[in-house]
Amino acid sequence: MGTKSERFAGRRWLAIAAVVALAAAFVGCSAADEVPPLERLAQEVNEGVMCPVCPGESIDQSQNPLAVQMRGIVVEKLEQGWNKQQIFDFFSERYGLSVILEPPTEGGHLVAWLVPPLGLAAALITLYVVMRLMVRSRAVVAEGAVGAVELSAQERDRYVGRIEALLASDLAKDVKNARGRSPEGRGEETG
Amino acid sequence: MIVDAGALALSISFLVGLYAVAGSFVGVSRRIPALVLSARYGLYTVPVLLLLATGALVYAFVTHDFSVRYVFENSNLAMPFQYTWVAFYAGNAGSLLFIALVFSVLTAAAVLSLVGRLPFTAPYATALMAMVLTFFLGVIVFLANPLDRLAITPGNGEGINPLLIHFGMFIHPPMQMVGLISVAIPFSIAIGAVIAGRGGRDEWVDLGRTWAMVSWLLLTVGLILGSWWAYTILGWGGYWAWDPVENSALMPWLAMTALVHSIMVQKRRGMFRMWNIVIVVAAFTLAQMGMFINRGGPVPSVHSFAQSSMGWLFLFFMGFTVLGSLAVFAWRLNTLKSREKLDSMVSRESAFLTQNVLFLTVAAVTLWGTIYPVISRASQDVTITVGAPFFNRVNGPILLVIVLLMGIGPLLPWRRASPRRALWTLRFPLGGAALTAAALVVAGVRQPVAVLAVAVVVMGVTGIVHEWIRGTRSRRRKGESYPMAFGRLLAGNRPRYGGYIVHISIAMLAVGAIGSSFYGVQRDFSMLPGETKSLGGYSFTYRGAEEVAFPDRDELTARFEVRVGGRDLGVMEARRTFYRNFNISAIRAAIRSTPLEDFYIVASEFDAGGRAIFRVHINPLVWWMWAAGPLLALGTVFAISPRRQPAPADSRLPRSALPAGVRTRRVEGA
Numbered sequence: 001m002g003t004k005s006e007r008f009a010g011r012r013w014l015a016i017a018a019v020v021a022l023a024a025a026f027v028g029c030s031a032a033d034e035v036p037p038l039e040r041l042a043q044e045v046n047e048g049v050m051c052p053v054c055p056g057e058s059i060d061q062s063q064n065p066l067a068v069q070m071r072g073i074v075v076e077k078l079e080q081g082w083n084k085q086q087i088f089d090f091f092s093e094r095y096g097l098s099v100i101l102e103p104p105t106e107g108g109h110l111v112a113w114l115v116p117p118l119g120l121a122a123a124l125i126t127l128y129v130v131m132r133l134m135v136r137s138r139a140v141v142a143e144g145a146v147g148a149v150e151l152s153a154q155e156r157d158r159y160v161g162r163i164e165a166l167l168a169s170d171l172a173k174d175v176k177n178a179r180g181r182s183p184e185g186r187g188e189e190t191g
Numbered sequence: 192m193i194v195d196a197g198a199l200a201l202s203i204s205f206l207v208g209l210y211a212v213a214g215s216f217v218g219v220s221r222r223i224p225a226l227v228l229s230a231r232y233g234l235y236t237v238p239v240l241l242l243l244a245t246g247a248l249v250y251a252f253v254t255h256d257f258s259v260r261y262v263f264e265n266s267n268l269a270m271p272f273q274y275t276w277v278a279f280y281a282g283n284a285g286s287l288l289f290i291a292l293v294f295s296v297l298t299a300a301a302v303l304s305l306v307g308r309l310p311f312t313a314p315y316a317t318a319l320m321a322m323v324l325t326f327f328l329g330v331i332v333f334l335a336n337p338l339d340r341l342a343i344t345p346g347n348g349e350g351i352n353p354l355l356i357h358f359g360m361f362i363h364p365p366m367q368m369v370g371l372i373s374v375a376i377p378f379s380i381a382i383g384a385v386i387a388g389r390g391g392r393d394e395w396v397d398l399g400r401t402w403a404m405v406s407w408l409l410l411t412v413g414l415i416l417g418s419w420w421a422y423t424i425l426g427w428g429g430y431w432a433w434d435p436v437e438n439s440a441l442m443p444w445l446a447m448t449a450l451v452h453s454i455m456v457q458k459r460r461g462m463f464r465m466w467n468i469v470i471v472v473a474a475f476t477l478a479q480m481g482m483f484i485n486r487g488g489p490v491p492s493v494h495s496f497a498q499s500s501m502g503w504l505f506l507f508f509m510g511f512t513v514l515g516s517l518a519v520f521a522w523r524l525n526t527l528k529s530r531e532k533l534d535s536m537v538s539r540e541s542a543f544l545t546q547n548v549l550f551l552t553v554a555a556v557t558l559w560g561t562i563y564p565v566i567s568r569a570s571q572d573v574t575i576t577v578g579a580p581f582f583n584r585v586n587g588p589i590l591l592v593i594v595l596l597m598g599i600g601p602l603l604p605w606r607r608a609s610p611r612r613a614l615w616t617l618r619f620p621l622g623g624a625a626l627t628a629a630a631l632v633v634a635g636v637r638q639p640v641a642v643l644a645v646a647v648v649v650m651g652v653t654g655i656v657h658e659w660i661r662g663t664r665s666r667r668r669k670g671e672s673y674p675m676a677f678g679r680l681l682a683g684n685r686p687r688y689g690g691y692i693v694h695i696s697i698a699m700l701a702v703g704a705i706g707s708s709f710y711g712v713q714r715d716f717s718m719l720p721g722e723t724k725s726l727g728g729y730s731f732t733y734r735g736a737e738e739v740a741f742p743d744r745d746e747l748t749a750r751f752e753v754r755v756g757g758r759d760l761g762v763m764e765a766r767r768t769f770y771r772n773f774n775i776s777a778i779r780a781a782i783r784s785t786p787l788e789d790f791y792i793v794a795s796e797f798d799a800g801g802r803a804i805f806r807v808h809i810n811p812l813v814w815w816m817w818a819a820g821p822l823l824a825l826g827t828v829f830a831i832s833p834r835r836q837p838a839p840a841d842s843r844l845p846r847s848a849l850p851a852g853v854r855t856r857r858v859e860g861a
Contacts, residue, residue, distance in 0.1 A: 034726060035714055043713065048580050056434050058578065061427035063776065063795050101578030103563065108571055112563050116556040116585040127548045131541055134533035 038078055045074050045084050048102060052095045194259060197247020198338040201288075204240035204295075205332045207233045208325030215318030227314045231306070234321050235299050237328075241292040248288065248337050249279055258344040261285055261337040267350035269743045278351045280365055283501075284337035289365060291327040294372045298324055301376045301402055309380075309398060311390030316383030323375045326508055334501055350743070350772055363416040367440055370410035371478045374443055377403040377450065378475035381468055382516055385523045392464055392526055393457070400454045401831045403471075407451050408827040410444040415700075415820040426778030426793045428713055428808035430816065431704075433582040438561045439481035445554040446474035449547040455686065456543050459605065463544075464527045465520075470547065472516045477554060479509040484561070535607030542600030549593050556585050583708075591644055594701050597694055598624075598651030601687075602658070623653030641709040648701045655691045681829070689830025696826060699819035706788075706812025713808045720801055727809040729755045729790050734762070736797060745769045749794045749803060751781065765794040765805065786814045 046060035051067040059067040059074075070091070077087050088100050097104070103112035214230025217223070248261070252275040257263040265285065266278045280289040298320040305313040331337070380399045384391030417437065418430035431437065450470045456463045483505040520527075533540055560577040567575040602616045614621075624646040631642045659677065666676035681688040716724045720735035734750040747767045753760040763781035770777065781792040791808040798804075 035712055039714065048578075050576055050578065056432070056578075057427075058432075061425075061429070061432070063426070063778070068796065096574070098564075098574040098576045101576050102581040103567075103575045103577060109567065109573075109575055112560070112567075112575065112577065112581070113585075115559050119555060119559075120552050120589060123548050123552045127545060131533055131536055131544065135536060 038075070041084075042071070042074050042078055045078070045087050046071055048084070048088065048100060049074075049091055050099045050101050052099050058101055193250050194247050194256065194338055194340075197244040197250075198336070200240040200243035200247075201328075201336070201338060202332055204237050204244070204291075205325065205328040207237055207240065208321055208328050211237075211321035212318055212325055215314050215321060219314035219318075227317075230321070231302060231317055234302060234317065234324075237324065238292070238295040238299050241288070241295050244338065245279075245288060245292050248285065249275070251338075252276075252279055255348070257346070257348050258340050259337075260339050260341045263341060263345055263348045265348070265351055267348040267743075270351060274351065280368075281351055282337075284331065284335035286364070286368060287327060287331050287335055288337050290368050290372050291324065291331060293365070293369045294324055294327065294375065297369075297373055297376055301380070304398060304401075305380065309384070309391070309394050311387035312380060312384040312395050314383075315386040315391075316379045316395075319379035319383055320376065323372075323379065323512075327372075330501065330504060334504070363413060363420050366409060366416055367413035368482075370406065370413040371440065371443060371481045373402075373406040373409050374447060374475050374478035377406055377447075378471050378512075378516075381471040382519055385468055385519050385527065388523055389526045393461065396454060396458045396467075399467075399471075400451065400458060403447060403450050403454060404827055404831045407444070407447045408824060410440065410447060411823060411827075412820065414440055414444060415816070415823075419817055419820075422813070423780060423782065424777065426780050428711070428780075428791055428793065428806070428810060429707075430813070433560075433579045435484055435561050436481075438557050438582075439477075439484040442554045442557055442561075443474050443478035443481055445550045445557070446470060446477050449550040450474055452543050453547050456540050460531055460540060462529045462531045462533070462540060464529050465524075466544075466547070468516075468520055468527065470551070472513065472520070473551065473554075475516075476509060476513050477558070479505060479512065480558075483509065537603065537608045537610055537613050539600065539603045539605045542596060542603050546593065546596050546600060549589055549596065553586055553589050553593070556589070557582065560585070591647060594644075594651060594698070595647045597697065598647065598654050601691065601694070602654050617654070619657040620650040620654040624650035638709055641705060644701070644705045644709075648698045648705070651694060652698050655694055658691070685832055686830050689826050689828075689832075692826025692829060693823055694826075696819040696823035699815040699822070703812050703814070703816030703819070706815075707810045710811045711808065713806060715795065715804055715806050717802060717804050724807075726807050727788075727790075729753060729760075729807075729809070731763075731792070731807070733803070733805070735801075736794075736803060743770060743772060745771070747794065747797055749781075749792075749797075749805070751792060753783065753790065755790075763792060765792045767794045767797070784814050784817075786818075787811065789813045 043060060047058050049059045049070065051057050051059045051062040051064050051070070053066050054062045054064050057064075057067075059070045061067075073090075074087055077090065082090075092100050103109040105113060211230045211234040214226050214233065218226030218228075218230060248259075250256075251259045251262045252266055253272075255262070255266070255268060261282060261284050262278075265282045266275060270278065278285075280286045301320065302313070302317050305316055307313075309316070377399050380395050380402060384395035384399070414437075417440070421432070422428075422430040450467065453463050453470060454467055457467055535541070560581055563577045564574055567573055598620050599617060602620070603613055604616075608616070627649040628642050628646040631645060636642055659680070662680040663673060663677045666680055667673060671679065712727060714726055716726075718724060718733040720733055723730055723732040725731070730753070732752045734752055736747050736749040739746045739748070745768070747769075749765045749767075751763045751765070753763050760783060763783060765781040766779040768777045768779070769775075778793060783790045789808070789810040791810060793806045793808070794803065795806050796804040
C-alpha cells in the first residue's frame with residue numbers, strides 16, 4: 001500500500017510544520033515577562049474604567065488628559081496596596097457608577113452577569129429537547145412514508161425487513177454508546 | 192440649478208417608491224399582471240433618480256456651494272479635495288441618501304434576479320423591498336434632506352470631523368451601512384415567499400441564500416475594515432472595543448451567519464422552513480437596531496458621527512416590520528411545516544442547528560449587554576456601563592465553542608452518523624488538536640485558555656485540510672495532476688468548498704484574536720530625544736519630533752530608529768495631529784507588521800521640555816486578521832458563484848438500485 005504510507009507521510013509533514021510554526025509563534029511572544037507585574041495589573045484596572053469625558057473609551061485607550069491623570073492615580077493606589085475592586089469603588093464614588101466598564105458583581109446588577117449564562121443554558125436545553133422530539137416524531141412519520149415507492153407486497157416486505165435489520169444494528173451501536181455515557185439508557189428506541 | 196434638479200429627482204423617487212409598493216401589492220392580489228410589471232419598472236428608475244440626487248450633492252460639495260445646509264455643515268474650503276467624497280456620506284442626511292442609493296441598486300439587482308426564477312415570490316418580495324426603500328426615501332425627503340438650502344450663503348463651511356479623514360473611511364462606514372441595509376433583501380425574499388404560501392416556501396431558498404451571502408459578505412467586510420481602521424487610526428493598539436455601535440453591526444452579522452448555514456439545510460433537506468424565517472426576521476430586526484443605535488440611539492458611543500434625533504423613527508419602523516413579519520408568519524404557519532424530520536442527534540443538520548443556537552445566543556447576549564445601560568437607567572435609576580471586560584468574559588467562551596463546532600460540523604454526514612463513525616471521521620482534527628496542545632505545553636505556554644483556544648482552531652483547520660488532501664488524492668489517482676485535482680475538487684462543490692475557505696479565514700481571525708488578546712503587551716515609555724529603550728526584542732531610539740502647521744491642523748511627527756535582534760528596521764514615524772477647529776487629536780500609529788507580530792508605537796503626549804510619552808505595543812499575530820479579510824471575500828464569492836447544482840441529498844434511492852419495473856414518484860408537499 002504505497003499510496004497509504006505516502007499519504008500518511010505527507011500528513012505528518014504538514015502537521016509537524018504547522019505545530020512547530022504555531023509553537024514558535026507563541027513562544028516568540030514572551031515579551032510579557034518584561035513588563036513589571038504592577039504595570040500589568042494597572043493595565044487590567046485601566047481597561048475596566050471608562051474615561052468620564054470620552055464616552056465609550058477606557059482610560060487605558062484614551063489620551064485625554066483626564067484619562068492620563070486617572071492612570072496615574074491607578075498606579076499610585078496599586079503601589080499603596082489597593083486592589084482592583086477598591087480602585088473601582090474609588091472612581092465610582094467620584095464619577096458615578098457609569099465609569100466602571102462592567103456591571104457590579106453584587107446587588108441588583110448581578111442580573112446583568114447572570115442572564116448570559118442562564119440564557120445559554122436555557123437555549124442549549126431547549127435545543128436538546130427539541131432535537132430529541134424531532135428525532136422521535138420521525139419514527140412516526142416514517143411508517144406512513146413507505147408509500148413513496150410503490151412496490152408489491154412481497155418486495156416491500158423484503159425491503160422493509162432489510163432496512164429494519166440495518167437500522168437495528170445501527171441503533172444497537174448508538175444505544176450502546178449512549179448507555180456508556182448516561183446510566184438510564186434509551187431502551188425504548190430499539191422497540 | 193443642478194442642486195434643484197437633484198432635489199426634484201429625490202422627491203420623485205419617493206413617489207415612485209410609493210407607487211412600486213402599492214402597484215406590486217394591489218397588482219398581485221387583484222391579479223393584474225400589467226400593474227405588477229409597471230410597479231417593477233417604476234422601481235428600476237429609482238436608482239437613476241437617486242444617482243441624479245447624489246450627483247447633485249457631490250457637485251455641491253466639489254463646488255463648495257455652502258448655500259446647501261448639509262454642505263455647509265460637513266465641509267470647508269480647507270478640506271482635501273478627495274475627501275469631499277467622504278464628506279458626502281459623513282453626516283446623517285448624506286449617509287441616508289447614500290444608503291438609499293446603494294439599497295436601490297441592490298434592490299434593482301435583486302428584483303432582476305428574482306423575476307422569472309421565483310414566479311410566486313417575486314411580486315411580494317419586490318413590494319417589500321420597495322417598502323423598505325420608500326421608508327428611507329420618505330425620511331430623507333421630509334426629515335433629513337441633504338439638498339435643503341440655507342436662507343443665507345455662508346462664506347465657509349464648518350468642516351468635517353477629522354477622525355473621518357482616513358483612507359479606511361472611504362470604505363468602512365459606507366460598507367457597514369450597505370451591509371446593514373442589505374439584510375433587507377434576504378428578508379424581503381423570505382417574507383415574500385411566506386406570503387406567497389405553498390408556491391414560495393421552498394422556491395426562495397437558492398436566491399435567498401445567494402443574497403444572504405452577499406449581505407453577509409458586506410457585513411463582514413465592513414466589520415473587518417472597521418477593526419482595521421480602529422487599529423491604525425484610533426491609536427489604542429486594539430481593533431475591537433465592544434462599543435455599542437460595533438455591537439450593533441456585529442449582531443446582524445451573527446444572525447446572518449446563522450442564516451447562511453441553516454438555509455443550506457432547507458436547500459439540501461427541505462427542513463427548517465420556519466426556523467429560517469425566524470432567523471431572517473431576527474437578522475433584519477438586529478440590522479435595523481444597528482441603524483437605530485447608529486443614528487441617535489440611547490447608548491453613548493465613540494461612533495457619534497451620524498447622530499440625529501430621528502432614531503426613534505427607525506425604532507418605529509423596526510417594530511412595524513417585526514410585527515408585520517410575525518403576523519405573516521402566523522397566517523402562513525400551516526404551509527411552513529416541514530415533512531422531513533431530524534434523523535439523528537449526530538448529523539450535519541443537528542450541527543447546523545446547534546451552531547444557529549450558539550450564534551443567536553451570542554447575538555442575544557450582546558444585545559443584552561448593549562441595552563443593559565438603558566435597562567438599568569429605567570429600572571434602578573443608575574446608569575451602568577457595559578464594556579469590553581463584560582463582553583469578553585460572557586461571549587469569549589461561546590465563541591470558542593462555535594470555533595470548535597466549525598471543526599466538527601462540516602465533517603459530519605447529512606442525516607445520521609453513529610457516534611463511533613463520527614469519532615473516526617474526526618480522528619485527524621482531534622489528533623491535530625491534541626498534538627498542538629501538547630506541543631504548546633511542552634514549549635512552555637502556560638495559559639490553559641490560550642492552549643485550548645489554539646488547539647480548537649488547529650482542529651478546525653486540520654479537518655478542512657484533511658478533506659482537501661483526501662479529495663485531491665482520490666482525484667489524483669484518476670490521473671489528474673495535483674493542482675488540477677485540487678481545483679476541480681473545489682469547483683465540484685462550490686457552496687461547500689467556498690465555505691471551507693471562509694472557515695479557514697475565520698480560523699485566521701481567531702488566531703489573530705487569540706494572539707493579541709493573550710499575548711499582547713503594552714508599555715508606556717517616557718523618552719527624551721536620543722534615548723533608547725527596548726521591549727520584546729525591539730530596541731528603539733527616539734530621534735525627536737517635528738511640528739508642521741497646516742491651515743486647519745498641527746502635525747507632530749515623532750521619529751524612531753528601530754532595531755530588532757541587531758537588524759536595522761529603519762525609521763518609523765508616529766504622528767499626532769491636532770485639529771484646531773474641532774479641538775480633537777487624531778493619531779497615526781507607527782506600525783511594523785509581520786505575520787508573527789506587530790510592533791506598534793503611539794505618540795501619547797509631548798511635553799514642552801522635549802520629553803515625550805509613547806505607548807509601545809507588541810501585538811502578536813494580528814497580521815492574520817487583516818490577511819483573513821481578502822481570503823474570506825474570495826471564499827464567499829466562490830461559494831455563491833453559479834454552477835450546476837449538486838443533486839439534493841434526499842432519501843430516494845438511485846433508479847438503478849431499484850428492481851426493474853418499480854416506479855418512483857416524487858411526493859411534493861403532501
